[in-house]
Amino acid sequence: MNLSLDYAIEMDQKDPLKSYRDLFHIPKDKFGNDLIYFCGNSLGLQPKTTKSYIEQELKDWAELGVEGHIEAKNPWLPYHEFLTESMAKVVGAKPIEVVTMNTLTANLHFMMVSFYQPNKKRYKIVIESDAFPSDKYAVESQLRHHGYDDKEGLILWKPRKGEELLRYEDLEQIMQDQGNEIALIMIGGVNYYTGQYFDLKRITELGHKHGCKVGFDCAHGGGNVPLNLHNSGADFAIWCSYKYLNSGPGSLSGCFVHERYAYDKNLNRFTGWWSHNKETRFNMRHDFDVLPGAEGWQLSNPPILSLAAIRASLDIFNEAGMDALRDKSIKLTGYFEYLMNGLGDDVVRIITPSNPKERGCQLSIQVKNANKELHDKLTDSGVITDWREPDVIRCAPVPLYNTFQDVYLMVERLKGLL
Ligand SMILES: *Cc1c(COP(=O)(O)O)cnc(C)c1O
Numbered sequence: 001m002n003l004s005l006d007y008a009i010e011m012d013q014k015d016p017l018k019s020y021r022d023l024f025h026i027p028k029d030k031f032g033n034d035l036i037y038f039c040g041n042s043l044g045l046q047p048k049t050t051k052s053y054i055e056q057e058l059k060d061w062a063e064l065g066v067e068g069h070i071e072a073k074n075p076w077l078p079y080h081e082f083l084t085e086s087m088a089k090v091v092g093a094k095p096i097e098v099v100t101m102n103t104l105t106a107n108l109h110f111m112m113v114s115f116y117q118p119n120k121k122r123y124k125i126v127i128e129s130d131a132f133p134s135d136k137y138a139v140e141s142q143l144r145h146h147g148y149d150d151k152e153g154l155i156l157w158k159p160r161k162g163e164e165l166l167r168y169e170d171l172e173q174i175m176q177d178q179g180n181e182i183a184l185i186m187i188g189g190v191n192y193y194t195g196q197y198f199d200l201k202r203i204t205e206l207g208h209k210h211g212c213k214v215g216f217d218c219a220h221g222g223g224n225v226p227l228n229l230h231n232s233g234a235d236f237a238i239w240c241s242y243k244y245l246n247s248g249p250g251s252l253s254g255c256f257v258h259e260r261y262a263y264d265k266n267l268n269r270f271t272g273w274w275s276h277n278k279e280t281r282f283n284m285r286h287d288f289d290v291l292p293g294a295e296g297w298q299l300s301n302p303p304i305l306s307l308a309a310i311r312a313s314l315d316i317f318n319e320a321g322m323d324a325l326r327d328k329s330i331k332l333t334g335y336f337e338y339l340m341n342g343l344g345d346d347v348v349r350i351i352t353p354s355n356p357k358e359r360g361c362q363l364s365i366q367v368k369n370a371n372k373e374l375h376d377k378l379t380d381s382g383v384i385t386d387w388r389e390p391d392v393i394r395c396a397p398v399p400l401y402n403t404f405q406d407v408y409l410m411v412e413r414l415k416g417l418l
Contacts, residue, residue, distance in 0.1 A: 001338050008408035011335070017320055017328050017399060023047055024246075024401045029382050036383045036406045036413075040398035041192075041220060041362050044246030044313075053312040057304050076304050078278075080295075083307060086314035087254055090322055091218065091239070092228035096293035097256050100241070100310060101274075101302055104219060104253040105134045107238040108186075110297055111255070112142045114269045115213040115235050116184045122211070123148050126174060126185045128166060129156035132192045135217050139186060155182065164351040165196050172206060179210030186214075189221035189237065193388055195352035195362040197225050200232035208233065219243060222254060224329070224360035224396075226322055229256045244398065245317070247310040252302065257294045265290055272299030320400065328399040330356045335404055336363055336397055339411040347418060351392065362396040364388075367418070374417060381413045 001007065012018060024045045026034045037045060060072035069076045080100055088098040101107065116125065123146065125139050140150035155178065157171050175182070185207040190197045200216055207214035215236040221227050223244030229237050237256040241247035245254075261267055273281055275296045277289040290296045317325070334356065340348055340363065349366045353359050367374055375387040385395045397407050 001335060003339065003342060005405070005408055008335075008404040011331070011404040015328060015404070017324060018403075020316070020320055021401045021403065023049070023316060026401065027384070033382065036410050038383065038385045038395040038397055038402070038406075038410065040246075040400075040402075041224075041243055041394060041396035042386055043242055043249060044223075044244055044398070045401055046248065047246055047312050047316055049315070050248065050309050050312040053308040054305050057308050074308075076301075079304050079307050080298075080302055083311050083314055086318045087310075090223055090245070090314065090317050091221075091237070091254065091256060092226055092322075093230045093256050094259055096262050097230060097259050099255050099294040099298060100252050100307065101255060101298045101300075102253055103250065104217070104238055104240040105138055107253045107255045108135065108138050108217060109142070110270055110299075111215055111236040111238060111257075112138070112184070112186075114257075114261075114267050114297070115215055116142055116146075117268060118146050118148065118183045122181055122183045124153050124155055124178060124182045126155045126157055126171070126182055126187075126212075128187055128191060129158040130191065130193050131188055132217065132219065135186065135188065157187070164194050165353060166191075166198075168199070168202060168206075171203065175206055175210045175212075179212065182207075182210065182212045184213045184215065187216055189216040189218035189227060189239075190225060190360050190362075192220050193364060193392065193394075195220075195359050195364050195394070197221070197353075197357070197359050200227065200229070200234055204233045204235075220362070221360065223317060224362075226326055230259065234258060235261070241310045241313070245310065246313040246400070248306070251306045251309055255294055255297060257297060259293075262293045269297060270299065271296075274298035274300055274302075316400070325399045329361045329397075332397045332399055332402065332404065332407060333359070333361050333363060336395070336407045336411070339407065340365060343411070343415060343418070360396075361398055362394055365393045365395060366391050367393065367414075377417050378414060381417065383410050383413055 029035055060068045064071050083100050084095045084098055088095045143150045143153040157166055159166055204214045213235045216234055218227055218237050218239035222239030235258055239254045241251045275298050280286045347368055350363050352363045372387050375393055385393050
């Protein structure tokens, strides 16, 4: 690696995934130049194919009306099934373990209906101290829903004084001290703030050893890191499709339930007609007969237009392959880290782990004495990142559509502002 623009140009030329950028709409500044878009961790860019996938469904709806459920080119009744295999590949799961449904926080609640079943002795929930607010609110409301105090029942896995990252020893200590009172460990697979990518398998094994259920919110993991959900052994996981999975604002969420529960009819769950046996779903007077696998957690017939957008995106992921994406991602973010460190550690500090195995593409950067003004100036200079209080700029160079030159230019512009 070196500090020259030529190096970035050469890396882009050698990039086996370089053609993928052209599959996306890249937002432009007012002069028509491509913005440097490092916000795929918040809202991924739109694939150019998304429009035609959605238009197909609009056309079939216009021409077929209700018949589209069966007669559409891609029949709507089984439409979610068209996504399952690709989605399962992206998160390292078996197809029976994965379904696309609802939105993320809604799925977190539905998963807790099944996997947070507290009793007087065992009712506490562990989360990261800096969990995404929605996760914290959801977990607190589950505690209250079951009649527990949302302060006393919530255990925070905290970083040590003066540190940002979480240490496994500290989670082990929590489990040793209170493991027999803990019902659920619910951790963000990749922390939204620091970008720390946790060892899902290690946390799961620890939790299971103490008799707890373990689930992960992989909002910042899906499409970013190889989650290997099946092998992690986690009981459940959820993730959204609008961040790294490029499926449009507010699009549906992915949900994973481990295979060991696929045929468990006794597990408590909330159900609807879409969790019922497909063969008899429309003979409306049957007793409830739950579908096997993650599909058995669906409630409603899903919004096809949103599924169509997800399908367009998953087709791109499938073609590129998570292995190749991860390969490039490690190089791209490594390059970004190298240039940032070149600015001097008295100027910027990266709080994201430096070990590539412990992070995805995002780097969370603290700039000495900076406030939101710096972030706003960066935006004005054509670099789209996001600001998290109190003092972090999150930047996510995404392997599908970002380039080494994006990274180079971003650092140059930041340097110009310092
Ligand atoms: C983005 C994100 C959410 C957002 O939840 P929605 O239900 O999709 O609005 C929740 N949790 C985490 C960890 C996130 O990163």
